[in-house]
Structures are given as C-alpha cells and as structure tokens.
Amino acid sequence: MSRPHVAILGAGPAGAGAAWWLRRSGKADVTLIEREPRVGGQTASFDLAGVRVDHGSHRLHPASPPHILEDIRFLLGDDLLDRPRHGRIRLRGRWLHFPLKPFNLATHLPPSFTVGVGLDALSKVLSLSQRNENETFESILLRGLGKTICRDFYFPYARKLWGLPTSELSPIQARRRVSAGSLAKMIRKVLPLPGGRAPAARKGRFFYPREGFGQITTAIASAAQELRANIRLDTTVDQITLADKVGVGVRSEGATTTINADHIWTTLPVTSLVRMIRPTAPSHVMEASGRIHYRGMVLIYLVLDQDQFTPFDAHYFPEETMPLSRLSEPKNYAARTEPKGRTVLCGEWPCRVGDDVWNAGDDELSRRARDALDRCGLPVRSTVLEVLTKRLPCAYPLYKRDYEQQFRIVDDWVEGLDRILTFGRQGLFAHDNTHHALAMAHAAVECLRDDGSFDRDRWSEHRREFESHVVED
Ligand SMILES: Cc1cc2nc3c(=O)[nH]c(=O)nc-3n(C[C@H](O)[C@H](O)[C@H](O)COP(=O)(O)OP(=O)(O)OC[C@H]3O[C@@H](n4cnc5c(N)ncnc54)[C@H](O)[C@@H]3O)c2cc1C
Secondary structure (H helix, E strand, O other), X not given: OOOOEEEEEOOOHHHHHHHHHHHHHXXXXXXXXXXXXXXXXXXOEEEEOOEEEEOOOOOEOOOOOHHHHHHHHHHHHHHEEEEEOOEEEEEOOEEEEEOOOHHHHHHHOOHHHHHHHHHHHHHHHOOOOOOOOOOOHHHHHHHHXXXXXXXXXXXXXXXXXXXXXXXXXXXXXXXXXXOOOXXXXXXXXXXXXXXOOOOHHHOOEEEEEOOOOOHHHHHHHHHHHHOOOEEEOOXXXXXXXXXXXXXXXXXXXXXXXXXXXXXXXXXXXXXXXXXXXXXXXXXXXXXXXXXXXXXXXXXXXXXXXXXOOOOOOEEEOXXXXXXXXXXXXXXXXXXXXXXXXXXXXXXXXXEOOOOHHHHOOHHHHXXXXXXXXXXXXXXXXOOEXXXXXXXXEEEEEOOEOOHHHHHHHHHHHHHOOOOEEEOHHHHOOOOOOHHHHHHHHHHHHHHEOOOOOEOHHHHHHHHHHHOOOOOOO
16 A cells, blocks of 8 residues: 555644654654644744743643653754753642652741641541542542542532542542542652652653743654655534545634545544544434533743742632632743743633633733732732633543443444544643643554554553553643
8 A cells, every 4th residue: 555644633742742753653644734824733832022922721741652752852952951840739728849849848837737637647547538449530639539538628629620620520530630548649640759650750740842832843843844844734623424535624724624534633622523524423423422522721821020930830820719729920941031021821721611700801910810809918019011811622531430431332332433533732631731642643653553453452442541641740
C-alpha cells in the first residue's frame, strides 16, 4: 500500500504531536485541521497589552514521560526554562505556600486544622473510617484524607470546579484528579521522601517555555510543517463521512469542501464527533452522548498599570466564597521583567455554558472578580488598563456519578468505527495534562503499522495505560 493519508482534527498538543511524529516516522501523509487561526488549543499563548499570557495557569510538569520531555527539549533547547514553583493557597483565611512545604505548613497552618488532621489520622489508624459499597468522590476522599482536609479544602474546591455536590461526583474523579488521595501520599508529596512520582530533587519545580506555554505546541507544529505536514488553520470540521475513504467536511473562508483520507484521527470533543458522523450514530449512542457534559470556564484577564502584582506565580482558592478557582500572573512564570509598568492577572472562573457567569459582560465580571480579590486580601490598587475575557466551553470533562456507563456506550461505538481514532483530552474525555495528551499522540503513531493499517490491540493496551494518568496541578 502507498503511504496512507491521515487527517488529524484539532491542533492542540495531541493533534500537533501526532502530526509531527507521523511525519518524522515517515509512516503517513498528514493534513492537520484547526478551527482557530493558531495552533495550541487550550495550551496556546497570546499577547495582551505587550504581555505574553496563557489560557489559565499552564506549566509543564516534571512527571512528563522522559521520551516526551526529551522531544520538547530537542525543539525548545534553552527556551525551556526550569523554574521553581512559587504559589500560595488560601486555607481558613491564611496563605500557605503551594506546593506545600513542611516548615511553612508547621508555622502557618491554623492550629485547629492541624489538630483536626491529627485526629483524622488517628481514627484512620484505628480503622474507624469504613469502606463504602457505593463509592463516590466524597466517600473515597473522606476515607483517604479524613474530614478536616475534605471539609476545608477538597470538597469546597470540588464544588466550585465541577459545580456539583461532592456526593454526585464519580469515584474516578478522586482517583484521576487528586494526586494525593491519602494522608500517606500527601505526606510523601510534602516531605522529600523517595517514592513520589517525580524525583525528590524535582519536587516544587516545573518547566516553562520562555515565550509562553504555547511555545511547546507552536514548535511541534512548525517541526511537523518542516516535514511537509499540511496544516490548515481557520478551518472548522463540520461533518465526517464514513465511506470507502473517510471524508472530512470542512468550512473555511465561507466555502465548504471535503478532505478525503485513509484515517481520521480526531482530538475534538467526543460529543461533537458523535454529532458529526454520517451515517448518523444509532439513537442510544446519541442519547448517551447527550448525557456526557464538559465543565466550562471563563478566563478573565486584567491588565494592570504596575510592574508586578505579587511575586507569586499562582494563587489557589479552595474557598467557595471566592468564585475564582485560581489566579495567575503570567509574567512570573518565566520571570519576565518586561514590559515595565505593566502586568496581567488571569483569573479562572469555572462555570456552566449559558449560566450567569458565562453570559456576564466583561465589566460585570471584572467588578465581581476584583471585589472577591479584595475580600481575600489581594486588592487591585493600580489602574486596570484593559479587561479581556475568554470562554472555554470544554475546560474539564465532568465526571458525574455514573457518567462511566454513558461514556462507555459512546466510546465502544467510536472504537468500533473503522479508520476513526479518537484521542487527546477532549477525544477521550480525560482530565489530562499536556504531557498525557502528547503521550497519547505518541502512542497512536506507534500503533500505525508500516502497511498503513492500525494496530487496535496495541492501542487497547495503551488505553489501559492512559487510565493510570493522574492530573498534576
Ligand atoms: C485552565 C486550565 C489549566 C491547565 N493547566 C495545565 C498545566 O498547568 N499543565 C498541563 O500540562 N496541562 C494543563 N491543562 C491541560 C491542557 O490544556 C490539556 O491537557 C491540553 O490542552 C490537551 O490537549 P489536546 O490537544 O488533547 O486538546 P485541546 O488543547 O483542547 O485541543 C483541541 C483542538 O481542537 C480544536 N477544535 C475543536 N473543535 C474543532 C472543529 N470543529 N474543527 C476544527 N478544530 C476544532 C480546538 O480549537 C483545539 O485547538 C490545563 C487546562 C485548563 C483548562
């Protein structure tokens, strides 16, 4: 067979990574199709008032698989900075260093909190907390971390992030989203003991590209283009036709055309994919897909007339009285001192598409965010030169209790489609980091055989590995 043509949908890290590795291996011709005028997806960076900013706080974690990190290093060279983490988290009105540090905890934790955690640990040793038949996010974390940490930290944070009572969240949310799911794991994360996922020396550090987090995907896409991947920006995928060759119906500059390919590799939200496929998906698949939801997010950017707001890279807000989940100051991620007299804050505001936050105007959101920052002891005193908001309809997959059954119906149907492969954060409904999305792309390329066929058994093995991915904050 001549070299197959793979149409890759979506140029976030997963799509761009697949395009580069496919071209580098010489296994396929590639067309990479992206709706936006730039690559990067949720990891893209852009300029705002002369400051390079990201779509919310983004860092490359040292837990990245070595082969992925090596390739990113190869592309970015000295532009990949190795930075210390310097964040803060607010607990019962006090600021703690984040990631947590032993001395800082000992001197800053409210004493009542420390006593509460101690009593919870004791009750755990005495096995007073029982395993529950019908596990949920809530029951798993209560058993692993005890009442105090759950009540003051994880539960309010979870309600804010996902907009649901914790008893309504799936146990998978606890396993995949909470990297320190037990007191023992939490202690290992805080103390420099062997056995953590990142070597002790790497704890409390992160990688960050000099030109913003988006530089990773931009560099990957440029490398793919140099190897003759065809990248089509400003091109929206509307329809996927299953026939002899698979066809991708796209809209670009007002014209509708079809791109024919031997394989379609899609990183689009799996719910959009199901709606796009022709012949139409069976009704039970459409219904199941309609019961899967993503959590939305409004990003609010405030351009301030000052050099630096605080020296911290990010502030984390578990408290429910504060509507933002996190506030980052992009300049601090790469230790930039330019431009002078200007910095940007980026607030992450979890919400539901169509709710009052999603629909609110910039001035209203700016006023509410500044009031909330004021109440947290972070008043914005300088002039706000500009306000910008961005809306992410699929910020997080929502792991509602029992979502697994619905997702399995959709996933089984898509997996059964010849020459269609879904992967990436949106494609596998996986609350993943960038390095996970890249690892999926790498695995997909490995599964394409030299004869142009796709090794589904090997892909199933990779899918089982992906289930062990745990999100790093
Ligand atoms: C607030 C926030 C903070 C995060 N922080 C971190 C962090 O610190 N570290 C980390 O490693 N990860 C972080 N992540 C996760 C990271 O952003 C994702 O893992 C990564 O973006 C997933 O890449 P992807 O390619 O799978 O999907 P995406 O980045 O979502 O890319 C999908 C692409 O598909 C395109 N697309 C969608 N529909 C169509 C269509 N119809 N036609 C054409 N194109 C389409 C989109 O425009 C997009 O470019 C964070 C995510 C969020 C939301």
